[in-house]
Amino acid sequence: MSEPVIELQGLQHRYDTDLVLRDVDLSIGEGEIFGFLGHNGAGKTTAMNILTTLLEPTGGTATICGYDVVTDRREVTRLIGYLPADVRMYGHMSAAENLEFLAKLSGVPDARAAARETLEYLGCADLAKRRVGTFSTGMRQRIGIAQAIVHRPHVLFLDEPTSGLDPMGVRQLRETVLQLNRDLGMTVFMNTHQLNEVSKVCTTIGVLNHGELIYNDSIEATMRRFPDEASLEDIYVRVGDLAS
Amino acid sequence: MIGTIASQQSLLLRRQHVALVGLITMLAVTAIAGVLGWSSHHTIVRVFDQAVRLQAAAGQPAPPNPFLLKPNLSLLSNMVVYIPLIGALLALVVGHLSMVDDQSKGMGRLLFTRQVTRTQYALGKVLAATRFLALTLVGCGVVSIVALLAVNRTLGSSDLGRLTGFYVLSWAYLAVFVLVGILTALLTRRRSLALLSAIGVWLVITFVVPQFTSGLRPTQSLNPLTEPAGTSQAFFRVTQHAQPLSIVEQYKTAAGNILGTSPTSPTTETVLTIVPTLIAGFGLLVLVLWRIQRHDYARSASDE
Numbered sequence: 001m002s003e004p005v006i007e008l009q010g011l012q013h014r015y016d017t018d019l020v021l022r023d024v025d026l027s028i029g030e031g032e033i034f035g036f037l038g039h040n041g042a043g044k045t046t047a048m049n050i051l052t053t054l055l056e057p058t059g060g061t062a063t064i065c066g067y068d069v070v071t072d073r074r075e076v077t078r079l080i081g082y083l084p085a086d087v088r089m090y091g092h093m094s095a096a097e098n099l100e101f102l103a104k105l106s107g108v109p110d111a112r113a114a115a116r117e118t119l120e121y122l123g124c125a126d127l128a129k130r131r132v133g134t135f136s137t138g139m140r141q142r143i144g145i146a147q148a149i150v151h152r153p154h155v156l157f158l159d160e161p162t163s164g165l166d167p168m169g170v171r172q173l174r175e176t177v178l179q180l181n182r183d184l185g186m187t188v189f190m191n192t193h194q195l196n197e198v199s200k201v202c203t204t205i206g207v208l209n210h211g212e213l214i215y216n217d218s219i220e221a222t223m224r225r226f227p228d229e230a231s232l233e234d235i236y237v238r239v240g241d242l243a244s
Numbered sequence: 245m246i247g248t249i250a251s252q253q254s255l256l257l258r259r260q261h262v263a264l265v266g267l268i269t270m271l272a273v274t275a276i277a278g279v280l281g282w283s284s285h286h287t288i289v290r291v292f293d294q295a296v297r298l299q300a301a302a303g304q305p306a307p308p309n310p311f312l313l314k315p316n317l318s319l320l321s322n323m324v325v326y327i328p329l330i331g332a333l334l335a336l337v338v339g340h341l342s343m344v345d346d347q348s349k350g351m352g353r354l355l356f357t358r359q360v361t362r363t364q365y366a367l368g369k370v371l372a373a374t375r376f377l378a379l380t381l382v383g384c385g386v387v388s389i390v391a392l393l394a395v396n397r398t399l400g401s402s403d404l405g406r407l408t409g410f411y412v413l414s415w416a417y418l419a420v421f422v423l424v425g426i427l428t429a430l431l432t433r434r435r436s437l438a439l440l441s442a443i444g445v446w447l448v449i450t451f452v453v454p455q456f457t458s459g460l461r462p463t464q465s466l467n468p469l470t471e472p473a474g475t476s477q478a479f480f481r482v483t484q485h486a487q488p489l490s491i492v493e494q495y496k497t498a499a500g501n502i503l504g505t506s507p508t509s510p511t512t513e514t515v516l517t518i519v520p521t522l523i524a525g526f527g528l529l530v531l532v533l534w535r536i537q538r539h540d541y542a543r544s545a546s547d548e
Contacts, residue, residue: 052357054542074359082357088349090252092259104248105358147354 005030005065005155005187006051012059013046013211020046022211023060028204033181033188035198037236038208044191045085047208048159051189052082064155078107081153081186085160087144091133095119095143098132099150106151118150122176138169145176149186156180158190162197170194174201199232207239214243245360249368250375253342257376262341266334267380273326274384278391281319285395315504316396316403320388320410324499327414328450328492335377335418336442339425342369344435352541366426366536370529373422374415381411381418409502417495417521421446423528430535450492456483457490491521 006028013021020043028034038044049055050062053073061068067075089098099115108114119125124142127135132143141161148156158177162170174197180186192198198205198219205222207215217225222235229235257263288310296306346352355365388407392399428441487493498517500506 049542052353054353054356077358080357082353084350084353086350087354089351089354090256090345090349092256097255101248101252102354102358105245105355105360107359151358 003030004028005032006034006189007063008047008051008060009062010060011047011050011057011062013043013050013055014058020211021050021057024208024211024213026206026213026216028187028189031181031185031187032204033177033202034190035202035205036189036191036208037193037195037198037205042208043211044208045159048082048157048189048191052080052157053077078151079154080157081148081151081155082157083141083144083148083159083161085163085191087140087147089132089140089143089147091131094129094131095124095135095146096128098143099147102147103150108151111150114150115146118146122146137164138166138172141165141169141173142176145173149180149184152184153186155187155189158188158192160191160193162192162194170197177201195232195236205232207236207243209240209243212243215239245364246368246371249360249365250371253369253372254376256345257338257341257372260341262338263376266338266376267383269334270331270380271383271387273330274323274387275391277320277322277326278387278394280322282391282395285319316392316399317406317410317503318505319392319395320407320503321500321505323384323388323410323414324496324503324505327417327499328495331414331418332421332446332450333443334380335373335421336425336446337439338373338376339422340429340435340439340442341425342373342422343426343429344438347429348435350543352539352543356541362536362539363533366532369426370422370532373426374419377418377422378415381415385411406502406504410499413495413498413502413518413521416518416525417491420491420521420525420528423525423532427528427532427535430532430539449490453490454493457486457488457493488517488520491524494518494520
């Protein structure tokens, strides 16, 4: 495997008495598109919150490009871009104004130019002057991706990126993720339930079950390991059965 | 980063028309204070002129014009009431909106995965809200000057200095309520509860605390005995020394001294009455900075 960009060692998180992440060890290499799978409440979003510096783990360590997410927060936030689930931005401001503001907070020197270039790169320059409050879910998601990459991060975190999108929106998002990985060399960490998308986009997968990482391998190796299963959905169910 | 957050918040206040509504409200109450002052001045002067004519007809000396005995800025004495009532409510709403909009949209997830720190974010929000109040009070100051010139014809440098002092004091007082609006938004999960809590704090500061710190004995207004028999006076003995805790009363005293509408107090006493407001503001700022470090910004957008 290539040089690890994301590394979790014995990662734990506890909400009061509830242990939602249990000693998760995971390593994701440069340029990979990682699909993080698991049932609702498995701990995927908690793990992403820790990796994006929003939450401090109660045990273990997590690093991005060798920087600790707790002690080296400034370096980590320079390296990451994040698209949360159900992204909302300032509805009274245009897409370009939202992006410019967020680019400034990421320390981009010419934030206005970065906002314009990002919108052009994603093919949504036509949305630049429109107020975000008037956007459809699909448009919001495209602007959400734009804000996540406006500062050209090294690692992109996407939390349920296809949720609420129509089939065309899902296809567009898939192509955008592949484009970002191919053109800009971004490593992508994606929380999702859409197994169909995972099989089309991801290079490696991890399966989280009640806070425990029960499976982690490349898509190719996974398909080889379960030759009798017809789809990734069948494999996912099988992995869950084996774990329990 | 603080400047970026502050500029962004100022833009939002303008776009949401909060700034416009607040500015119009405050300018309107200042104009009302001016009109009321002018109206009473006009009425009293007319009565005085008539009395002078009658006295002259009777061959008696005329009494001095009562307005010559009053300070020029007494025209604005109603502002001392409007600022703690209307201005403080406006400041609460501005502080409240600064925080809850971001919280209800789940914006913290976009902001705090960037270079900005929580301290910079909070200071930026406070800066934007207090800057907005400063601009509003500058507008009120201009309206006040127009009203004073309309009535008094002249405005000396001393009056201008006192007027500036009054609005600076008012700004410091209103900043306390901006911080109350921000802090209640950080302490509560629902935006409606946050606003209700902030209004509750305003009610307590404005109406409840002055009752407890006035040292007034309610029974004495019914029965003028110095020491009503069988009643403990310990409570009143303690609370009559607690007046510095009532920042609204301290504000009114200081504002009255600056405008010259209350019996003149030495400058040092006026300065001392400002100290509790400054302490309250500083304490609230520390609480805001402490609380924001613990606030859960990993939560997603709420639909409330």
